[in-house]
Amino acid sequence: MTSAPDPRRGAAAEAIRRYAPMIYGPTALYSVGQGAILPLLPIIARELGADLATAALVIAMLVVGQLVGNLPAGWLVSRIGERHTMTLAAAVSLIGIAGMLLSGHLGVLMLSVLLIGVCASAFALARHTFMTTRVPLAYRARSLSLLGGSFRLGAFTGPFVAAGLLGIFENEEASIWFFGACLVVVGLLVTFGPDPEQAADRAARAAETRPTEEEDPEALEAEDTGEAVTGSIPTAERIGVFRTMARHRRVLSRLGLAAASLSAVRASRPAVLPLWGVSIGLDSSTIALVVGISGALDFALFYASGQVMDRFGRLWAAVPALILMGGALFALSFTHELDAATMWFGVFATVIGVGNGLSSGILLTLGSDIAPKTDPAPFLGAWRTITDAGGALSPLLVSGLTAVASISVAAGGIGAIGLLGALAFIRWVPRFVPTPGRD
Numbered sequence: 001m002t003s004a005p006d007p008r009r010g011a012a013a014e015a016i017r018r019y020a021p022m023i024y025g026p027t028a029l030y031s032v033g034q035g036a037i038l039p040l041l042p043i044i045a046r047e048l049g050a051d052l053a054t055a056a057l058v059i060a061m062l063v064v065g066q067l068v069g070n071l072p073a074g075w076l077v078s079r080i081g082e083r084h085t086m087t088l089a090a091a092v093s094l095i096g097i098a099g100m101l102l103s104g105h106l107g108v109l110m111l112s113v114l115l116i117g118v119c120a121s122a123f124a125l126a127r128h129t130f131m132t133t134r135v136p137l138a139y140r141a142r143s144l145s146l147l148g149g150s151f152r153l154g155a156f157t158g159p160f161v162a163a164g165l166l167g168i169f170e171n172e173e174a175s176i177w178f179f180g181a182c183l184v185v186v187g188l189l190v191t192f193g194p195d196p197e198q199a200a201d202r203a204a205r206a207a208e209t210r211p212t213e214e215e216d217p218e219a220l221e222a223e224d225t226g227e228a229v230t231g232s233i234p235t236a237e238r239i240g241v242f243r244t245m246a247r248h249r250r251v252l253s254r255l256g257l258a259a260a261s262l263s264a265v266r267a268s269r270p271a272v273l274p275l276w277g278v279s280i281g282l283d284s285s286t287i288a289l290v291v292g293i294s295g296a297l298d299f300a301l302f303y304a305s306g307q308v309m310d311r312f313g314r315l316w317a318a319v320p321a322l323i324l325m326g327g328a329l330f331a332l333s334f335t336h337e338l339d340a341a342t343m344w345f346g347v348f349a350t351v352i353g354v355g356n357g358l359s360s361g362i363l364l365t366l367g368s369d370i371a372p373k374t375d376p377a378p379f380l381g382a383w384r385t386i387t388d389a390g391g392a393l394s395p396l397l398v399s400g401l402t403a404v405a406s407i408s409v410a411a412g413g414i415g416a417i418g419l420l421g422a423l424a425f426i427r428w429v430p431r432f433v434p435t436p437g438r439d
Helices: 007-047 052-080 082-102 106-134 137-169 173-192 196-207 211-215 241-247 249-279 284-300 302-312 315-332 341-358 362-370 377-404 407-432
Strands: none
Touching: 007 052, 007 082, 007 106, 007 137, 007 173, 052 082, 052 106, 052 377, 082 106, 082 173, 106 137, 106 362, 106 377, 137 173, 137 284, 137 302, 137 362, 241 249, 241 377, 249 284, 249 315, 249 341, 249 362, 249 377, 249 407, 284 302, 284 341, 302 315, 302 341, 302 362, 315 341, 315 362, 315 407, 362 377, 362 407, 377 407
Protein backbone atom coordinates (compact mmCIF):
# COMPACT_ATOMS: atom_id res chain seq x y z
CA MET A 1 0.00 0.00 0.00
CA THR A 2 1.48 3.33 -1.07
CA SER A 3 1.12 6.24 1.33
CA ALA A 4 0.23 9.69 0.08
CA PRO A 5 3.01 12.27 -0.07
CA ASP A 6 3.46 14.13 3.16
CA PRO A 7 2.83 17.85 2.60
CA ARG A 8 5.20 18.67 5.45
CA ARG A 9 8.17 17.80 3.23
CA GLY A 10 7.29 20.64 0.87
CA ALA A 11 6.50 22.90 3.80
CA ALA A 12 9.92 22.28 5.32
CA ALA A 13 11.69 23.04 2.05
CA GLU A 14 9.63 26.20 1.59
CA ALA A 15 10.44 27.37 5.13
CA ILE A 16 14.14 26.81 4.54
CA ARG A 17 14.03 28.80 1.29
CA ARG A 18 12.08 31.60 2.95
CA TYR A 19 14.48 31.95 5.87
CA ALA A 20 17.70 31.62 3.83
CA PRO A 21 18.22 35.33 3.00
CA MET A 22 17.56 36.58 6.52
CA ILE A 23 18.50 33.73 8.86
CA TYR A 24 20.79 31.14 7.29
CA GLY A 25 22.76 33.47 5.02
CA PRO A 26 23.58 36.08 7.69
CA THR A 27 24.39 33.31 10.17
CA ALA A 28 26.92 31.71 7.83
CA LEU A 29 28.41 35.08 6.91
CA TYR A 30 28.69 36.14 10.56
CA SER A 31 30.37 32.88 11.55
CA VAL A 32 32.82 33.05 8.61
CA GLY A 33 33.97 36.46 9.82
CA GLN A 34 34.18 35.34 13.43
CA GLY A 35 35.99 32.15 12.44
CA ALA A 36 38.53 34.22 10.53
CA ILE A 37 39.64 36.17 13.62
CA LEU A 38 39.57 33.41 16.25
CA PRO A 39 42.86 31.71 15.22
CA LEU A 40 44.61 35.08 15.12
CA LEU A 41 43.54 36.44 18.50
CA PRO A 42 46.45 34.79 20.37
CA ILE A 43 48.92 36.22 17.83
CA ILE A 44 47.45 39.72 18.15
CA ALA A 45 47.54 39.42 21.94
CA ARG A 46 51.17 38.29 21.89
CA GLU A 47 52.09 41.28 19.73
CA LEU A 48 50.61 43.49 22.46
CA GLY A 49 52.82 41.86 25.08
CA ALA A 50 50.61 39.08 26.46
CA ASP A 51 52.10 35.86 27.79
CA LEU A 52 50.55 32.51 26.84
CA ALA A 53 48.08 32.48 29.74
CA THR A 54 46.89 36.01 29.00
CA ALA A 55 46.59 35.25 25.30
CA ALA A 56 44.33 32.33 26.18
CA LEU A 57 42.29 34.69 28.35
CA VAL A 58 41.75 36.98 25.34
CA ILE A 59 40.15 34.08 23.46
CA ALA A 60 38.08 33.22 26.54
CA MET A 61 36.63 36.74 26.54
CA LEU A 62 34.54 35.80 23.51
CA VAL A 63 32.96 32.87 25.38
CA VAL A 64 32.50 34.99 28.51
CA GLY A 65 30.77 37.67 26.44
CA GLN A 66 28.40 35.13 24.94
CA LEU A 67 27.68 33.72 28.38
CA VAL A 68 26.93 37.03 30.11
CA GLY A 69 25.07 38.41 27.10
CA ASN A 70 22.32 35.78 26.94
CA LEU A 71 20.07 37.15 29.69
CA PRO A 72 20.25 40.81 28.55
CA ALA A 73 19.68 39.60 24.99
CA GLY A 74 16.53 37.79 26.09
CA TRP A 75 15.23 41.03 27.58
CA LEU A 76 16.18 43.00 24.46
CA VAL A 77 14.54 40.61 21.99
CA SER A 78 11.40 40.62 24.11
CA ARG A 79 11.24 44.43 23.95
CA ILE A 80 12.32 45.39 20.42
CA GLY A 81 11.94 42.18 18.42
CA GLU A 82 14.24 39.80 16.62
CA ARG A 83 15.04 41.87 13.53
CA HIS A 84 15.93 45.06 15.39
CA THR A 85 18.05 43.09 17.85
CA MET A 86 20.08 41.51 15.06
CA THR A 87 20.58 44.91 13.42
CA LEU A 88 21.68 46.44 16.71
CA ALA A 89 24.05 43.55 17.44
CA ALA A 90 25.73 43.91 14.06
CA ALA A 91 26.11 47.67 14.55
CA VAL A 92 27.51 47.46 18.09
CA SER A 93 29.91 44.70 17.02
CA LEU A 94 31.53 47.26 14.73
CA ILE A 95 32.56 49.18 17.86
CA GLY A 96 34.39 46.05 18.98
CA ILE A 97 36.01 45.78 15.55
CA ALA A 98 37.17 49.41 15.80
CA GLY A 99 38.58 48.70 19.25
CA MET A 100 40.57 45.73 17.95
CA LEU A 101 41.94 47.74 15.03
CA LEU A 102 42.81 50.93 16.90
CA SER A 103 43.86 49.48 20.22
CA GLY A 104 47.47 49.39 21.23
CA HIS A 105 46.63 48.12 24.69
CA LEU A 106 45.89 44.56 25.78
CA GLY A 107 43.03 45.60 28.06
CA VAL A 108 41.21 47.37 25.23
CA LEU A 109 41.64 44.29 23.05
CA MET A 110 40.06 42.12 25.75
CA LEU A 111 37.13 44.52 26.17
CA SER A 112 36.61 44.62 22.41
CA VAL A 113 36.50 40.82 22.19
CA LEU A 114 34.14 40.74 25.17
CA LEU A 115 31.81 43.21 23.42
CA ILE A 116 31.82 41.12 20.25
CA GLY A 117 30.90 38.07 22.34
CA VAL A 118 27.97 39.90 23.94
CA CYS A 119 26.72 40.97 20.52
CA ALA A 120 27.15 37.42 19.20
CA SER A 121 24.84 36.14 21.93
CA ALA A 122 22.22 38.79 21.04
CA PHE A 123 22.40 37.88 17.36
CA ALA A 124 22.14 34.15 18.12
CA LEU A 125 19.24 34.56 20.55
CA ALA A 126 17.29 36.75 18.12
CA ARG A 127 17.46 34.21 15.30
CA HIS A 128 16.70 31.36 17.75
CA THR A 129 13.62 33.21 19.01
CA PHE A 130 12.39 33.88 15.50
CA MET A 131 12.70 30.22 14.52
CA THR A 132 10.99 29.20 17.76
CA THR A 133 7.93 31.34 17.12
CA ARG A 134 7.64 30.71 13.37
CA VAL A 135 8.72 27.17 12.52
CA PRO A 136 6.09 24.46 13.14
CA LEU A 137 6.94 21.52 15.37
CA ALA A 138 6.71 19.03 12.49
CA TYR A 139 9.92 20.30 10.82
CA ARG A 140 11.44 22.45 13.56
CA ALA A 141 14.47 20.22 14.11
CA ARG A 142 15.43 20.23 10.42
CA SER A 143 15.22 24.02 10.28
CA LEU A 144 17.25 24.47 13.46
CA SER A 145 19.80 21.82 12.46
CA LEU A 146 20.32 23.77 9.26
CA LEU A 147 20.80 26.87 11.38
CA GLY A 148 23.46 25.04 13.37
CA GLY A 149 24.98 23.83 10.11
CA SER A 150 25.14 27.40 8.79
CA PHE A 151 27.19 28.36 11.82
CA ARG A 152 29.42 25.31 11.48
CA LEU A 153 30.03 26.09 7.81
CA GLY A 154 31.32 29.52 8.75
CA ALA A 155 33.40 28.20 11.63
CA PHE A 156 34.87 25.54 9.33
CA THR A 157 35.77 27.91 6.47
CA GLY A 158 36.76 30.96 8.55
CA PRO A 159 40.30 29.79 9.38
CA PHE A 160 40.96 29.08 5.70
CA VAL A 161 39.83 32.61 4.85
CA ALA A 162 42.19 33.93 7.53
CA ALA A 163 45.06 31.92 6.06
CA GLY A 164 44.35 33.31 2.60
CA LEU A 165 44.20 36.89 3.87
CA LEU A 166 47.47 36.43 5.73
CA GLY A 167 49.09 35.13 2.56
CA ILE A 168 47.90 38.14 0.58
CA PHE A 169 48.32 41.01 3.06
CA GLU A 170 50.81 39.49 5.56
CA ASN A 171 48.97 41.28 8.38
CA GLU A 172 46.58 39.95 11.00
CA GLU A 173 44.50 43.12 10.76
CA ALA A 174 43.22 41.99 7.35
CA SER A 175 41.06 39.35 9.05
CA ILE A 176 39.65 41.95 11.43
CA TRP A 177 38.74 44.16 8.46
CA PHE A 178 37.15 41.11 6.82
CA PHE A 179 35.04 40.43 9.90
CA GLY A 180 33.99 44.08 9.93
CA ALA A 181 32.93 43.83 6.28
CA CYS A 182 30.93 40.70 7.09
CA LEU A 183 29.17 42.56 9.89
CA VAL A 184 28.26 45.43 7.57
CA VAL A 185 26.77 43.03 5.02
CA VAL A 186 24.91 41.16 7.77
CA GLY A 187 23.50 44.41 9.10
CA LEU A 188 22.36 45.46 5.63
CA LEU A 189 20.74 42.08 4.95
CA VAL A 190 18.88 42.09 8.24
CA THR A 191 17.83 45.73 7.99
CA PHE A 192 16.90 46.10 4.33
CA GLY A 193 16.40 42.54 3.11
CA PRO A 194 13.03 40.80 2.81
CA ASP A 195 11.56 40.38 6.25
CA PRO A 196 10.84 36.68 6.95
CA GLU A 197 8.41 37.68 9.69
CA GLN A 198 6.23 39.48 7.19
CA ALA A 199 6.59 36.63 4.71
CA ALA A 200 5.57 34.14 7.38
CA ASP A 201 2.59 36.29 8.33
CA ARG A 202 1.48 36.54 4.70
CA ALA A 203 1.83 32.79 4.26
CA ALA A 204 -0.16 32.13 7.42
CA ARG A 205 -2.93 34.51 6.33
CA ALA A 206 -3.04 32.98 2.87
CA ALA A 207 -3.41 29.50 4.34
CA GLU A 208 -6.13 30.57 6.74
CA THR A 209 -9.64 30.10 5.39
CA ARG A 210 -11.76 31.44 8.22
CA PRO A 211 -13.56 34.60 7.07
CA THR A 212 -13.06 36.42 10.34
CA GLU A 213 -9.33 36.15 10.02
CA GLU A 214 -9.45 37.23 6.40
CA GLU A 215 -11.18 40.38 7.53
CA ASP A 216 -8.89 40.91 10.52
CA PRO A 217 -5.75 38.74 10.75
CA GLU A 218 -5.19 39.73 14.37
CA ALA A 219 -8.74 39.14 15.48
CA LEU A 220 -8.31 35.48 16.41
CA GLU A 221 -5.26 34.59 18.48
CA ALA A 222 -6.93 31.49 19.92
CA GLU A 223 -9.24 28.85 18.52
CA ASP A 224 -12.92 29.81 18.35
CA THR A 225 -14.85 27.35 20.49
CA GLY A 226 -18.26 28.82 19.72
CA GLU A 227 -18.83 29.83 23.33
CA ALA A 228 -19.64 33.36 24.41
CA VAL A 229 -16.74 35.40 25.74
CA THR A 230 -17.59 36.44 29.28
CA GLY A 231 -14.24 37.74 30.46
CA SER A 232 -11.52 39.99 29.20
CA ILE A 233 -9.63 39.03 26.07
CA PRO A 234 -6.28 37.53 27.10
CA THR A 235 -3.09 39.22 26.01
CA ALA A 236 0.49 38.01 26.06
CA GLU A 237 2.16 38.77 29.37
CA ARG A 238 5.78 39.80 29.45
CA ILE A 239 7.13 38.75 32.81
CA GLY A 240 10.84 39.46 32.35
CA VAL A 241 13.93 37.29 32.42
CA PHE A 242 14.24 36.51 36.13
CA ARG A 243 10.55 35.83 36.69
CA THR A 244 10.66 33.57 33.64
CA MET A 245 13.57 31.66 35.15
CA ALA A 246 11.71 31.30 38.44
CA ARG A 247 8.52 30.17 36.73
CA HIS A 248 10.35 27.55 34.66
CA ARG A 249 12.97 26.55 37.22
CA ARG A 250 11.83 22.91 37.20
CA VAL A 251 12.58 22.28 33.53
CA LEU A 252 15.70 24.47 33.57
CA SER A 253 17.17 22.64 36.56
CA ARG A 254 16.50 19.23 35.04
CA LEU A 255 16.49 19.22 31.27
CA GLY A 256 18.68 22.33 31.26
CA LEU A 257 21.44 20.54 33.17
CA ALA A 258 21.17 17.56 30.83
CA ALA A 259 21.62 19.96 27.91
CA ALA A 260 24.59 21.55 29.68
CA SER A 261 26.24 18.12 29.86
CA LEU A 262 25.89 17.75 26.09
CA SER A 263 27.33 21.23 25.60
CA ALA A 264 30.25 20.35 27.88
CA VAL A 265 31.09 17.15 25.99
CA ARG A 266 30.90 18.95 22.63
CA ALA A 267 33.12 21.79 23.85
CA SER A 268 35.73 19.35 25.15
CA ARG A 269 36.65 18.06 21.70
CA PRO A 270 38.83 21.05 20.64
CA ALA A 271 40.65 20.78 23.97
CA VAL A 272 40.99 17.02 24.47
CA LEU A 273 41.91 15.82 20.97
CA PRO A 274 44.90 18.11 20.31
CA LEU A 275 46.21 17.61 23.85
CA TRP A 276 45.84 13.84 23.48
CA GLY A 277 47.73 13.86 20.18
CA VAL A 278 50.58 15.83 21.74
CA SER A 279 50.68 13.56 24.79
CA ILE A 280 51.15 10.39 22.69
CA GLY A 281 53.90 12.01 20.63
CA LEU A 282 52.18 12.82 17.33
CA ASP A 283 53.41 15.65 15.15
CA SER A 284 51.33 18.71 14.37
CA SER A 285 50.35 17.63 10.85
CA THR A 286 49.03 14.26 12.05
CA ILE A 287 47.04 15.87 14.84
CA ALA A 288 45.60 18.44 12.42
CA LEU A 289 44.63 15.65 9.99
CA VAL A 290 42.83 13.61 12.66
CA VAL A 291 41.04 16.63 14.11
CA GLY A 292 40.15 17.80 10.59
CA ILE A 293 38.60 14.45 9.66
CA SER A 294 36.60 14.51 12.90
CA GLY A 295 35.39 18.02 12.10
CA ALA A 296 34.47 17.09 8.53
CA LEU A 297 32.30 14.19 9.74
CA ASP A 298 30.70 16.52 12.25
CA PHE A 299 29.81 19.01 9.53
CA ALA A 300 28.60 16.34 7.07
CA LEU A 301 25.96 15.01 9.45
CA PHE A 302 24.32 18.24 10.64
CA TYR A 303 21.14 17.93 8.54
CA ALA A 304 20.80 14.20 9.25
CA SER A 305 20.42 15.15 12.91
CA GLY A 306 17.35 17.25 12.13
CA GLN A 307 15.84 14.48 10.01
CA VAL A 308 16.24 12.01 12.86
CA MET A 309 14.70 14.37 15.43
CA ASP A 310 11.71 15.25 13.28
CA ARG A 311 11.02 11.69 12.21
CA PHE A 312 11.65 9.75 15.41
CA GLY A 313 11.90 12.25 18.26
CA ARG A 314 14.56 14.24 20.06
CA LEU A 315 15.89 11.32 22.10
CA TRP A 316 16.99 9.47 18.96
CA ALA A 317 19.54 12.17 18.27
CA ALA A 318 20.53 13.32 21.76
CA VAL A 319 21.07 9.93 23.39
CA PRO A 320 23.09 8.27 20.58
CA ALA A 321 25.19 11.44 20.27
CA LEU A 322 26.05 11.44 23.96
CA ILE A 323 26.68 7.70 24.05
CA LEU A 324 29.01 7.94 21.05
CA MET A 325 30.93 10.99 22.32
CA GLY A 326 30.92 10.05 26.00
CA GLY A 327 31.70 6.41 25.33
CA ALA A 328 34.50 7.30 22.90
CA LEU A 329 36.13 9.73 25.36
CA PHE A 330 35.80 7.24 28.20
CA ALA A 331 37.28 4.42 26.12
CA LEU A 332 40.04 6.71 24.82
CA SER A 333 41.19 7.29 28.39
CA PHE A 334 42.35 3.63 28.60
CA THR A 335 44.45 3.67 25.41
CA HIS A 336 47.19 6.15 26.26
CA GLU A 337 49.88 3.57 27.04
CA LEU A 338 48.90 1.01 24.42
CA ASP A 339 51.19 0.21 21.50
CA ALA A 340 48.32 1.06 19.12
CA ALA A 341 47.58 4.38 20.84
CA THR A 342 47.78 6.31 17.56
CA MET A 343 45.30 3.98 15.86
CA TRP A 344 42.83 4.23 18.73
CA PHE A 345 43.21 8.01 18.74
CA GLY A 346 42.10 8.12 15.10
CA VAL A 347 39.24 5.69 15.68
CA PHE A 348 37.78 7.46 18.69
CA ALA A 349 38.28 10.93 17.19
CA THR A 350 36.18 9.73 14.25
CA VAL A 351 33.48 8.39 16.57
CA ILE A 352 33.42 11.70 18.45
CA GLY A 353 32.99 13.56 15.14
CA VAL A 354 30.02 11.35 14.20
CA GLY A 355 28.44 11.85 17.62
CA ASN A 356 28.93 15.59 17.46
CA GLY A 357 27.34 15.69 14.02
CA LEU A 358 24.31 13.78 15.27
CA SER A 359 23.87 16.38 18.01
CA SER A 360 23.71 19.32 15.58
CA GLY A 361 20.78 21.57 16.40
CA ILE A 362 19.58 19.52 19.37
CA LEU A 363 20.12 22.27 21.95
CA LEU A 364 18.39 24.83 19.74
CA THR A 365 15.53 22.43 19.09
CA LEU A 366 14.99 21.44 22.72
CA GLY A 367 15.04 25.09 23.77
CA SER A 368 12.38 25.89 21.17
CA ASP A 369 10.30 22.86 22.15
CA ILE A 370 9.98 23.82 25.81
CA ALA A 371 9.96 27.62 25.48
CA PRO A 372 6.69 29.45 26.27
CA LYS A 373 4.60 30.03 23.18
CA THR A 374 4.23 33.72 23.94
CA ASP A 375 7.36 35.80 24.51
CA PRO A 376 9.91 32.93 24.41
CA ALA A 377 12.97 35.20 24.35
CA PRO A 378 13.52 35.50 28.15
CA PHE A 379 13.25 31.73 28.55
CA LEU A 380 15.64 31.10 25.67
CA GLY A 381 18.07 33.57 27.23
CA ALA A 382 18.06 31.48 30.42
CA TRP A 383 18.28 28.23 28.46
CA ARG A 384 21.24 29.42 26.43
CA THR A 385 22.98 30.70 29.56
CA ILE A 386 22.83 27.22 31.10
CA THR A 387 24.00 25.43 27.96
CA ASP A 388 26.72 27.99 27.26
CA ALA A 389 27.92 27.62 30.85
CA GLY A 390 28.40 23.90 30.27
CA GLY A 391 30.46 24.63 27.17
CA ALA A 392 32.48 27.34 28.91
CA LEU A 393 33.32 25.20 31.94
CA SER A 394 34.36 22.15 29.93
CA PRO A 395 37.81 23.40 28.78
CA LEU A 396 38.49 24.58 32.34
CA LEU A 397 37.61 21.12 33.63
CA VAL A 398 39.87 19.49 31.06
CA SER A 399 42.71 21.82 32.01
CA GLY A 400 42.21 21.26 35.74
CA LEU A 401 42.00 17.47 35.56
CA THR A 402 45.02 17.34 33.29
CA ALA A 403 47.00 19.51 35.70
CA VAL A 404 46.15 17.58 38.86
CA ALA A 405 46.03 14.08 37.32
CA SER A 406 46.52 13.35 33.60
CA ILE A 407 44.97 13.82 30.18
CA SER A 408 43.58 10.28 30.52
CA VAL A 409 41.66 11.25 33.66
CA ALA A 410 40.41 14.40 31.92
CA ALA A 411 39.13 12.44 28.91
CA GLY A 412 37.54 9.81 31.13
CA GLY A 413 35.88 12.44 33.31
CA ILE A 414 34.32 14.24 30.34
CA GLY A 415 33.25 10.88 28.93
CA ALA A 416 31.52 10.02 32.20
CA ILE A 417 29.67 13.35 32.09
CA GLY A 418 28.44 12.46 28.61
CA LEU A 419 27.16 9.05 29.65
CA LEU A 420 25.39 10.52 32.69
CA GLY A 421 23.93 13.18 30.40
CA ALA A 422 22.45 10.45 28.18
CA LEU A 423 20.66 9.00 31.20
CA ALA A 424 19.40 12.46 32.12
CA PHE A 425 17.97 12.96 28.62
CA ILE A 426 16.23 9.58 28.80
CA ARG A 427 14.74 10.64 32.12
CA TRP A 428 13.62 14.20 31.35
CA VAL A 429 12.94 14.56 27.62
CA PRO A 430 9.73 12.45 27.71
CA ARG A 431 8.48 14.56 30.64
CA PHE A 432 9.01 18.00 29.16
CA VAL A 433 9.32 17.81 25.37
CA PRO A 434 6.35 17.47 22.97
CA THR A 435 6.58 14.64 20.48
CA PRO A 436 6.62 15.65 16.80
CA GLY A 437 4.48 13.78 14.35
CA ARG A 438 6.25 11.11 12.40
CA ASP A 439 7.39 12.26 8.99
